[in-house]
Amino acid sequence: MLAATSSLDQFSHDPWWLVLIKIVGVFAFLVVMTLFTIWYERRVVGRMQVRPGPNRNGPFGLLQSLADGIKLAFKEEVIPKTADKVVYFFAPVISAVCAFTAFAVIPLGPVVSMFGHHTPLQLTDVPVAVLLILACSSMGVYGVVLAGWASGSTYPLLGGLRSSAQMISYEVAMGLSIVAVFMTAGSMSTSDIVASQANGSQAQFFGLTFTMPSWYALLLFPSFLIYFVSAVGETNRAPFDLPEAESELVGGFHTEYSSFKFAMFFLAEYINMVTVSALCTTLFLGGWRAPAPITTFWAGANSGWWPMLWFTIKVLLLLFVFIWLRGTLPRLRYDQFMRFGWKVLIPVNLVWIVALAGLRTLQNSGLESQIKTYIMVGTVLVIAAVWVLWPAKEKPTAASGVEGIDPGGRVGGAGGFPVPPLDLEVPPSPRAPRLSVDREPVPAGTVAGDQSATEQEGR
């Protein structure tokens, strides 16, 4: 199947009309995927909540999102009078454009014959393809933060700030998780990364030869995990949907948006979901290549137009996980969320990168396998020793925290502001006596007849 892999030079030889067809094709793919994903999400969440979900428009309700989109186009557009008109107009455009552009380098399949031309099923590929996707998702933050700022309203401002802080925080984790993939594949171009996942490499551990799994999701499992978690945070999806926390911020940054401007944000959000799933497929799940059981009994599974099917299935499965998370997990608190990103994902990522780099350097070095084993075991022992012997951090006891406060004292000397005592009891409400009923307490489990008898006595 190595003949089907494409080198980067192929992408500069497409005639202009073929490029145009591909551009329109990618655009249509994204719009259809968005419409489908909205329906998919509503149906799946509906099933999880024991209700049918949208099922009226078209077969299985498939046209529901299209109907919603058309309806949105014919709704009145309200621009709040405090809004900054120009920025307010361009913010949804920035969001949508960044979302569309990121998909340009995602490989959908191998070289196919299209109107007599042999061309890869991918719009284009460049040596810095993954960097382009990251750049687009970074630029998408501008749409969000400008929308929040330009609305001239409190909720969107807070939502926009939260959203941008969240996106940049998780972008760091996402960017670090991809480093391991680049290291293993030796390239940043998406088609090369897919090609490098075609066959498992041979690796030697402790004198034995193993065939490593070809998918980076298995080979680099920590990276895959961190990538997916940060992708959920990056796309502002539940359980990390704090920018749109309805109970706190109404709609977040797009509270003041209506009509098609709102639809643009919605479109951008779903395209971003599709893009991070597609990138996850490309980087970790073998891209458009068919999973192992299929290729063993069907040699043609990785040629022609079929790979587009495998690719779409993988993306839809990842989208299902997104929806599953939404249907299962409650929203995190903002401080928990930021702590997780900065204090867990980033250090774990860095340690993992160093460990992997060390391991691979050792493998590539010309040392004998016995010496390699000694170095590996020695390193593990040293790390374990440091871990065990590390001085334990003293945890502040509960008493020491309270001691500093003088209950009933005054701040700033005798004439200062009085500090209320910490064991302050709330005085009983003056209404309380009137509400209390003169009734003997009835022990639980008494028969209904007894209770009515007590009530009779009370009267």
Add this chain to the structure above:
Amino acid sequence: MSLSAYIPIVGLLALGAAFALFSVSIAPIVGPRRYNRAKLDAYECGIEPSPQPVGGGRFPVKFYLTAMLFIVFDIEIIFLYPWAVSFNKLALFGFVEMVLFIATVFVAYAYVWRRGGLDWD
């Protein structure tokens, strides 16, 4: 490898921009317009909107700090990528250099952690 492989990206960007601009501009023309003063107020769940200070008002400085930390780590990532791509060529030299670099950034990271820069109250 010529620059012509980058042109399709610009093409998709142009198509996306054309679509977004078209639909955002067409919406006010297609949709109805019924004036109502209350509708144009900032939405705050039905209560009187709080007065907006000039320039968007103040917001917690933590957001600013997060952005600064992001720049530090983003630059670290930018240095990690070329090293990762040519990892096999740089071999042991590259590994040692990168461990030193990561350790240097890690010192700053530990400092920020201890000073409470990563806590969100």
